[in-house]
Amino acid sequence: MKTMMLGLKEGEHVKVHCTKRTFNMEKDFEISVTVEDTDQLLSGAWLNISIIQVFATALSELCFHDDCHPNSIGFMCPEMISATMLKSDADRILLYITRSMSALSSKTFILCPYYEKSHWMLLVLFLSKREVYIFDSQQKKRNLMIKEPLNNAFRSYKRLGGQSKGTKLTWIPAQCAQQPGSLDCGYYVMRFMYDIIMNHANSQDLTKDFSRTLPYSAEEINEVKDFWADYFMNNVEFLA
Numbered sequence: 001m002k003t004m005m006l007g008l009k010e011g012e013h014v015k016v017h018c019t020k021r022t023f024n025m026e027k028d029f030e031i032s033v034t035v036e037d038t039d040q041l042l043s044g045a046w047l048n049i050s051i052i053q054v055f056a057t058a059l060s061e062l063c064f065h066d067d068c069h070p071n072s073i074g075f076m077c078p079e080m081i082s083a084t085m086l087k088s089d090a091d092r093i094l095l096y097i098t099r100s101m102s103a104l105s106s107k108t109f110i111l112c113p114y115y116e117k118s119h120w121m122l123l124v125l126f127l128s129k130r131e132v133y134i135f136d137s138q139q140k141k142r143n144l145m146i147k148e149p150l151n152n153a154f155r156s157y158k159r160l161g162g163q164s165k166g167t168k169l170t171w172i173p174a175q176c177a178q179q180p181g182s183l184d185c186g187y188y189v190m191r192f193m194y195d196i197i198m199n200h201a202n203s204q205d206l207t208k209d210f211s212r213t214l215p216y217s218a219e220e221i222n223e224v225k226d227f228w229a230d231y232f233m234n235n236v237e238f239l240a
Helices: 035-043 049-065 083-088 090-103 147-160 185-199 218-235
Strands: 013-018 029-034 073-075 109-116 119-126 131-135 170-173
Touching: 013 049, 013 218, 029 035, 029 049, 035 049, 035 218, 049 073, 049 109, 049 185, 049 218, 083 090, 083 109, 090 147, 109 185, 119 185, 131 185, 185 218
Parallel strands: 073 109, 131 170
Antiparallel strands: 013 029, 109 119, 119 131
């Protein structure tokens, strides 16, 4: 992959096609990936949002096309639900989250990679149980900006379905692997998503079934890096 990207100059990018189905968008779009993004992934540096988008796209395609993996997982776009977008266009993002809930209502889990204050977390929405699991690799008390919009979107989603009761979400800190370094959060979010799909897609209680606090090993992190790189190399489009 590094050799493939060597022809790019600093600031230049390639693109990975993403269908509107992946993140419940209004139309297909392209994910831009720069040589700096791939260098960050290979070197273990802090991860840009495009890396997480491509990884979630790869997992979504795996769930959709591979009969060996469950089609019980949905995704929200990490760029759309980021704290930056919530600040700049709150009404649009509220509509996006509500629409995504409606489109993914049959899924067991909706995986929501979330970025706020230079830190990646994974929010796992369990609609049928009205729960949100917080997978945070640096667990501490946080006043998440997305909490109120997600709660409001859930109320709108329930009302659109004609329900006035049971419109409150319960937020649950998940017991999950804790990162040893300051730059690892993006890799841990990728691994959380990977593990949920591969091992816990039909879980009815992630707090029970996903109970680990020990850091991920280098082999476990390299596995998700390799998964990302394999999908990227088979789907990248170089710009003319």
